[in-house]
Amino acid sequence: MSVSYTEINEILSRWAANDPPIEDFTVENVLSTLNISNDRYEDVLRFLMNKEGFELVPLKMLLCPENHKGKTFHLNDPINEEEIYDCWCGEEDYYNPDNVVLVFNFTDDFKSDALKKKMNIRRPMKVG
Ligand SMILES: [Zn+2]
Secondary structure: OOOOHHHHHHHHHHHHHOOOOOOOEOHHHHHHHOOOOHHHHHHHHHHHHOOEOOOEEEEEEEEOOOOOEEEEEEOOOOOOHHHOOOOOOOOOOOOOOOOEEEEEEEOHHHHHHHHHHHHHHHOOOOOO
16 A cells, blocks of 8 residues: 555644644554555654654653653653653553653644645635
8 A cells, every 4th residue: 555645744734733733643643544554654654754853843752551641752862750740640650661652743833834824725816
């Protein structure tokens, strides 16, 4: 099955222009939204990682044992265990290196660009 990178770019623009913007999304979110087979995980991952610093900010996110979203850290930063707080569900001290997921946020540049494009599409065409 082929992967449409154009469609991935379109979905990213839509998510970035969402109000509020969709944040902390995973490679799996992209795969399932576009019905892409999990076999292509690595390709989509590499495609997203190439946008690092320009359109996307990859982060590692800690999950509590109930899989609630927790604190995020930049991919290259060490996880500072002093910055980990208890989860809202009551789980305390939940850091587990096996329960860390890769998530992506949008850069401010990409968000404002996506918003601008969205406004342009909505603006009625000038006549005459
Ligand atoms: Zn929790």
